[in-house]
Amino acid sequence: MDGRHLSPDLAPAGATDLRQLPQIGGNRRIVAGLLAVVAGSLLFVAVQPRLYKAFCEWTGLYDIDRAQRVAASSLPARPVTLEFDANSHDNGLRFRPETTSLAVKTGDIVHVTYRVENTRDTTVIGQAVPSYGPQHAGGYVKKLDCFCFKQQTFAPHEVRDMPVVFVLDKTLPEDVNTLTLSYTFFEVPAGNVSSSATSPESRK
Amino acid sequence: MQAAQHAGHAGHHDHDSHGHGPTGIMRWITTTNHKDIGTMYLWFSFAMFLVGGAMSLVIRAELMSPGLQYVAPEFYNQMLTLHALIMVFGAIMPAFVGFANWMIPLMIGAPDMAFARMNNWSFWLLPPAAILLTASLFAPGGAAGTGWTLYPPLSVQMGMGMDMAIFAVHILGMSSIMGSINIITTILNMRTPGMDLMKMPLFCWTWLVTAFLLIASMPILAGAVTMLLTDRHFGTSFFNAAGGGDPVLFQHIFWFFGHPEVYIIALPAFGVVSHVIPAFSRKRLFGYTSMVYAIAAIGLISFFVWAHHMYVTGIPLTGQLYFMYATMLIAIPTGVKVFNWVTTMWRGSLSFETPMLFALGFLVLFTIGGLTGLVLAMTAVDIQLQDTYYVVAHFHYVMVAGALFSAYAGLYYWLPKWTGYMYHEGIGKLHFWLSMIFFNIAFFPQHFLGLAGMPRRIPDYAQQFADFNMISSIGSFGFGFSQLLVLVVVFKAMKGGVKADAKPWDGAHGLEWTVPSPAPHHTFEDPPPFDPAEAHG
Numbered sequence: 001m002d003g004r005h006l007s008p009d010l011a012p013a014g015a016t017d018l019r020q021l022p023q024i025g026g027n028r029r030i031v032a033g034l035l036a037v038v039a040g041s042l043l044f045v046a047v048q049p050r051l052y053k054a055f056c057e058w059t060g061l062y063d064i065d066r067a068q069r070v071a072a073s074s075l076p077a078r079p080v081t082l083e084f085d086a087n088s089h090d091n092g093l094r095f096r097p098e099t100t101s102l103a104v105k106t107g108d109i110v111h112v113t114y115r116v117e118n119t120r121d122t123t124v125i126g127q128a129v130p131s132y133g134p135q136h137a138g139g140y141v142k143k144l145d146c147f148c149f150k151q152q153t154f155a156p157h158e159v160r161d162m163p164v165v166f167v168l169d170k171t172l173p174e175d176v177n178t179l180t181l182s183y184t185f186f187e188v189p190a191g192n193v194s195s196s197a198t199s200p201e202s203r204k
Numbered sequence: 205m206q207a208a209q210h211a212g213h214a215g216h217h218d219h220d221s222h223g224h225g226p227t228g229i230m231r232w233i234t235t236t237n238h239k240d241i242g243t244m245y246l247w248f249s250f251a252m253f254l255v256g257g258a259m260s261l262v263i264r265a266e267l268m269s270p271g272l273q274y275v276a277p278e279f280y281n282q283m284l285t286l287h288a289l290i291m292v293f294g295a296i297m298p299a300f301v302g303f304a305n306w307m308i309p310l311m312i313g314a315p316d317m318a319f320a321r322m323n324n325w326s327f328w329l330l331p332p333a334a335i336l337l338t339a340s341l342f343a344p345g346g347a348a349g350t351g352w353t354l355y356p357p358l359s360v361q362m363g364m365g366m367d368m369a370i371f372a373v374h375i376l377g378m379s380s381i382m383g384s385i386n387i388i389t390t391i392l393n394m395r396t397p398g399m400d401l402m403k404m405p406l407f408c409w410t411w412l413v414t415a416f417l418l419i420a421s422m423p424i425l426a427g428a429v430t431m432l433l434t435d436r437h438f439g440t441s442f443f444n445a446a447g448g449g450d451p452v453l454f455q456h457i458f459w460f461f462g463h464p465e466v467y468i469i470a471l472p473a474f475g476v477v478s479h480v481i482p483a484f485s486r487k488r489l490f491g492y493t494s495m496v497y498a499i500a501a502i503g504l505i506s507f508f509v510w511a512h513h514m515y516v517t518g519i520p521l522t523g524q525l526y527f528m529y530a531t532m533l534i535a536i537p538t539g540v541k542v543f544n545w546v547t548t549m550w551r552g553s554l555s556f557e558t559p560m561l562f563a564l565g566f567l568v569l570f571t572i573g574g575l576t577g578l579v580l581a582m583t584a585v586d587i588q589l590q591d592t593y594y595v596v597a598h599f600h601y602v603m604v605a606g607a608l609f610s611a612y613a614g615l616y617y618w619l620p621k622w623t624g625y626m627y628h629e630g631i632g633k634l635h636f637w638l639s640m641i642f643f644n645i646a647f648f649p650q651h652f653l654g655l656a657g658m659p660r661r662i663p664d665y666a667q668q669f670a671d672f673n674m675i676s677s678i679g680s681f682g683f684g685f686s687q688l689l690v691l692v693v694v695f696k697a698m699k700g701g702v703k704a705d706a707k708p709w710d711g712a713h714g715l716e717w718t719v720p721s722p723a724p725h726h727t728f729e730d731p732p733p734f735d736p737a738e739a740h741g
Contacts, residue, residue, distance in 0.1 A: 030392055030393065034384075034388060035385075037419050038422075040420075041421070041424055042423040045427030045457060046427060048457055049449075049453060052450075052453050061520045062518070062520060145444075145445070149361065
């Protein structure tokens with residue numbers, strides 16, 4: 001071992017003290033400062049949703065409320081009849097919309113609910129696939145949330161109400177006065193169950 | 205020997221464990237010694253590197269030919285997500301924290317880290333996080349399949365594997381913040397007398413800035429994933445459009461963390477290279493002061509460029525222009541560093557031992573990765589290349605050839621100091637050349653794939669991409685298996701071989717070479733004398 005590693009009694013007097021003593025207070029001060037940075041960062045991210053909204057509104061750089069914008073576009077709203085339809089594909093799911101027909105205006109944010117009942121004694125995993133009539137109107141249904149976004153798991157004899165939320169775009173072509181939104185529930189083959197298959201237990 | 209020598213040091217009660225402390229596994233669980241903890245960090249990161257690497261081989265096996273061969277698309281997504289999370293948070297970051305633990309006290313002449321017990325806790329938070337991440341594969345619905353960016357709406361919809369990933373990120377964040385507080389305090393308060401900040405080894409400088417980046421950015425990520433968690437389970441709508449939230453907000457928050465994170469990985473790598481290149485050029489580092497300012501500039505600018513990851517989210521033209529120019533600005537301090545490394549070698553007396561080879565490999569490949577980064581910074585080009593394999597090629601050039609090669613340079617450079625024996629130069633060189641060749645076979649063709657329009661994160665592709673994907677897969681398997689040579693090198697050097705001198709590299713500078721090899725359990729109980737001529741490693 002080299003001579004640097006002297007035992008304390010051989011070390012020059014005060015050599016250890018020089019570094020040890022001021023350190024104790026100094027360490028605390030630095031840690032306090034660094035924790036303040038951590039707290040500042042946490043605070044910054046906590047106010048972010050508000051700050052983001054305020055910034056976007058103040059500068060007008062980014063349209064944060066696209067749904068509202070679609071709803072409030074300068075095009076005049078006009079009445080449209082929505083029809084809802086549901087089919088199941090021989091999978092023991094009894095599937096129907098709560099409302100079959102709805103009079104709305106373009107630009108409205110529409111909430112509708114579908115009810116599914118699993119008539120089997122076994123769990124069924126299914127996914128709903130949408131279709132539109134007329135077909136080209138589909139692009140004007142701006143969905144914000146839909147049970148069709150993912151696979152759904154139904155316990156035996158479970159009854160579940162599931163929402164669809166969408167905005168009807170004001171640019172919907174003039175010739176479309178009645179729009180049919182139809183869902184078909186398909187059973188998912190065992191090999192294709194997705195990792196996100198949702199059941200009531202896994203989501204709330 | 206040391207135990208007897210230091211028995212009288214009443215002031216250093218943290219170090220009493222050696223000799224009469226717990227033995228066996230308990231020694232490692234309870235240790236507060238910076239060298240033990242550094243070793244554990246390095247082993248942990250290597251283990252995670254193998255796990256993450258195995259996942260990448262699953263990805264490359266699937267991509268070997270078009271169509272679906274081996275895994276389901278959902279599992280493929282989980283593999284690429286975990287590969288990224290494990291490599292970033294489990295392998296590269298802990299590896300450099302391991303280097304920091306081992307080397308910073310030795311470089312600045314400190315007996316240990318400032319908060320030795322917190323140091324122990326920082327490390328032992330990692331295994332639970334790693335277990336959470338890997339175990340999420342077996343959760344109902346599998347692991348998170350969103351990519352490491354965890355973008356909503358998908359991350360709001362996934363199964364409980366996502367929750368496990370979120371908690372893992374929380375734990376990793378806590379570990380990083382504690383580690384950073386420790387490193388900053390150590391560097392600011394425990395340098396040996398005479399070593400002022402501008403005489404400090406450059407590796408310490410890179411870690412000082414990195415630790416600040418970690419402290420400022422990790423809470424941001426923690427906040428973002430916490431909001432995801434409440435959106436998932438508590439009915440909030442931060443990112444849920446149906447409830448009035450905005451998924452783009454998540455991208456802003458994530459990348460406000462994510463871009464500094466890139467430099468959290470890159471800066472310590474710069475630090476290691478700044479030690480290795482001068483040592484094997486037998487010259488002092490060129491432009492030490494400009495290096496320090498470049499590090500600080502990179503760290504600072506990294507907080508103001510985040511939206512270059514988001515050019516296609518509909519940000520306004522003014523935003524695109526600002527983020528484009530700000531991003532290109534980073535190339536200036538980075539260019540200063542590359543210039544200084546090259547100038548350090550200019551007219552040096554170069555020799556090409558394994559650490560130098562890896563440092564040179566770093567220099568060449570990292571520069572290529574930096575150039576493709578500039579290409580991607582250009583908004584008009586990025587809109588074409590966004591989410592293609594060009595991006596994958598770009599960040600593997602900076603992450604693998606940048607961070608990993610530099611970590612290997614550091615490993616070979618300091619291994620004699622850690623084990624007391626020289627590593628086997630032949631195997632080391634073989635490791636370098638295999639890595640260098642296979643890395644380029646694996647990742648260079650991905651530039652072409654990206655330019656041709658192959659999207660990333662999809663397990664299948666069009667026929668015309670088949671040949672380059674086959675080449676890339678062959679390269680990645682070669683690269684993956686040649687990494688096992690590291691184990692051979694390290695085990696051989698642990699078992700014995702040629703005894704290493706205190707300073708095995710004639711061109712090396714710094715206090716770490718004044719202690720014997722292997723470094724004794726306790727070093728610098730008293731501040732060592734510091735010769736300013738030895739500064740600027």
